[in-house]
Amino acid sequence: MTLPSSATVDATVHPPVTPIVALDVADRRAAQAIVSRLGGSCGFYKVGLELFAAEGPDIVSWLRDAGKSVFVDLKLHDIPNTVRGAARSVARHGASLLTVHASGGSAMIRAAGEGAEEGAATGALGGCGILGVTILTSMDAAAIGEAWGRERVDVTGEVVRLAGLVATGGGAGIVCSGHEAAAVHATFGAALGLLIPGIRLPGGDAHDQRRVMTPRAAADAGARWLILGRAVTGAADPVAAMGQVTASLAGAV
């Protein structure tokens, strides 16, 4: 399966890192405003729960027709048969990447990959890689401890463990914060592509994120894809913000 790399920044030493802008908006009209404002400066968009719930899979087809690659971030977590069917439907509409929760286990991840392959074959729009979400960047050790009923959590150890489930299940990569990226990269190398959210330009507001990183630091840690949300879409000048991201990546050493 060949994964797309549109709008790729080819850093001198690093493998290419692809920025993906998150369309965390209420409807197609708002999404359209961002896509037309960014124009050629962004070739890859994320459709998350809010926009997908509002517009359904037509939003994926619309982005594809506009020449963009699409990451559908639904963070699926269900029995393998249900996830297989959902992945089949998403891939048929031309998504290039789809998320499931890594904690769903290797059988569920494998089923997602099978469904995505079936859907991509009928849709004829290219392959759809399955990414396993490890631990959300909005959670710190205290929040994870509360959710999991544990006093102490080794966040990096848990992320590497969950990444192992994704590797066993044949996933294309994982979603993790930049803080764990280097440990995952050291363990799995190129076998797992790393998609890093919680990206902030130097000095930017972290908002509700707990584990943030600059584009360059994430690239240095081994990122393959970066998710850019409010750092770009909330900027007074989103095109200039994209330019800063690109410049930062080009300087990655």
Ligand SMILES: O=C(O)c1cc(=O)[nH]c(=O)n1[C@@H]1O[C@H](COP(=O)(O)O)[C@@H](O)[C@H]1O
């Ligand atoms: O799967 C994701 O994309 C994701 C995983 C994660 O652990 N943390 C995380 O923030 N995200 C997404 O990345 C984006 C972050 O948005 P900003 O905080 O505005 O940069 C949102 O679309 C989140 O849904």
